[in-house]
Amino acid sequence: MLTSAFFLLIMLVGVPIGACLCLAGIVYILDAGDTVLFQSFPVQMFGGVDSYSLIAIPLFILIGEIMNGGGITKRLVDLALAFIGSVKGGLAYVNILANMLVSSIIGSATAQVAIMSQIMxxxxxxxxxxxxxxxxxxxxGxxxxPIIPPSVMFVVYSxxxxxxxxDMLIAGIIPGVILTVLFFIVIACMGFFYNYPRTAKRTIRQRLHTVLTACPTLLIPIVIVGSILGGFANPTEAAAVGAVAAVLVGRYVTKEFRFATIPQILLKSAIYSAVVLFLVAAAAVFSWLLIYGKVPQATAAWIQTVAKDPIAFLLLVNLILLVIGTVIDGIPGLIMTVPILLPIATEIYGIDPRHFGVVVVINLVLGLMTPPVGLSFFVASAVTGAKPGKMFIVTLPFFLxxxxxxxxxxxxxxxxxxxxK
Structure with a gap:
């Protein structure tokens, strides 16, 4: 109880979530009186990031930064525009389709919102x-x-x-496509009530020129996803090759990437990667103490009294994670919930951990669009000046x-x- 109260207190006053997890762990050890656990504290933190798979995180982040500096995003938007054509609400469709194309490279919801808000x-x-x-x-959009690969959240969950x-990266492909199609349906339905403007007409020749100009930028997601699906590379290797492909496309195809910007790009990627990896290290300590305190067992006993089958369990998890996601960012949300809920899902209800991962990630990402926090709305507001509350109300059909x-x-x-496979 003391640990939970302390954790909530320091989180509410604005202490970073990684530090909250570590400090709460220290308070738990002191409260339990078992100071011998301090000897394992640094070992558990190091063990949390001692994973080859985690190298994919800074590489995926690096790809996104290179893409931003190489003018690749704008060409993907033009490609989406060429496919949509002159239809009512055309730019709304383009917005979603362009986000789908860009998401196969960036892999971060908040970063993508910041970039696409400036463009769209x-x-x-x-x-x-x-x-x-x-x-x-x-x-x-x-x-x-975080759903269509590559995805930092899926790497952390893995x-x-x-x-x-x-497996986790591939598991996000169909759900990502489903969400895109559903967004298209919402736009079409809203078009009956709102007089959305039509996209300017383009000749077949103009569209063909746009497609030929933008298609080389698709080399990056093709290299990443194709090498994984084809079994030619694991996700970490695919991310490394994707980074090289991003440099080549940005330098020799779009001709907007400059080698002089590499130090700045590496620094930005390193800072963001360090934040994410510290969270993972803190998560290792947090999970270790949860297991030591038998929290998963107590939670499992309570959930079993409420959810009698896997479907009821998943629906309950949806509600729990949606509430958590409203106040906590995606990766910290994963770190706090997966160690508790995953053993219950797999051992008691027999749910595939990859399926569970997709449900958890989408839940927490949706929390980024849910009041009272709605972090993504605040990011868009900072870029565009639109009010977060009004954004949520206007786009409520998308939330539903x-x-x-x-x-x-x-x-x-x-x-x-x-x-x-």
Whole structure:
């Protein structure tokens, strides 16, 4: 009880979540009176990041930074525009489709929202869209980032759950496509009530030129996902090759990447990677103390009194994680919940850990779009000036369809596992 109260207190006053986990662990050891545990504290932290799979995280982050500096994002947006054509609400469809293409490279919801808000929202405003709607739909498009591979959250989950990183990355493909299609349906339905402007017409020649110009940028996700699916490389190796591909495309195809920016790109990637990996190290200590305190067993006993079958359990987890995701970012949310919930899911209810991982990640990502915090809305607000609360209200149908997709994915594990060999 003392540990929980201390953890909530320091978290509410703004202490970073990684430090919260470590400090709460120290308070737990002092409260338990077993100071011998301090000897294992640094060992557990080091063991948490002593994993070859985690090298994929800084490499995926590096790919995103190189892509931003190489003008690749804008060409992917142009490619989406060429495919959509002149339809009512065309730029809204382009926004989602472009986010889907970009998500196969960036892999972070908040980073993707920040990047795409700068590109899509001003363009949609020029075409007559309401800024609040444009920013809100960009937020939901950014939700695809941690779902469609590569995904930093799936890599972290893989390490926490001790499952193959490649399996988790592949498991996100179909759910990502499903969400994209559902977003398209919402846009089409909303188009009956709102007079969305049409996209400017392009000739076949213009579209062909756009496709030929932008297609080389697709080499990056093809290299990453294709090498994993084809068995030519593991996710870490694929990420390394993808980084090289991003440099080559940015330097010799788009010709916007400059080698002089490499030190700055490496520094930004290193800072973000250090934050993520410290969270993983803190998670190792947190999980170790949870197991020592028999928290998973106590939680399992309570859940079994409420959920009698796997479906009921997953629906309960959806509610729990959605609430957690409203106040805690995705990766810290994984770190806090997976060590407790995963053993219950696999050992008591027989749920595939990869299927469970997809449900957990989508839940926590959706929490980034849910009040009272809604971190992604605040990121979009900082870039565009739109108000977070109004964004949520205007795009409420997207939130509801995401909840429906979560229920669908919970009921049908095959939607997550179909592509896994």
């Amino acid at each position: 929202v001003p363009e949609m405003e020029k075409q007559g869209y309401d800024k609040t709607f444009a920013a809100g739909i960009t937020v939901y 950014g939700m695809l980032g 390490v926490l759950a001790q499952v193959a990183v490649g 369809i995401c909840c429906a997709a979560l229920v669908l994915l919970s009921l049908f594990p095959s939607l997550s596992l179909a592509l896994i």
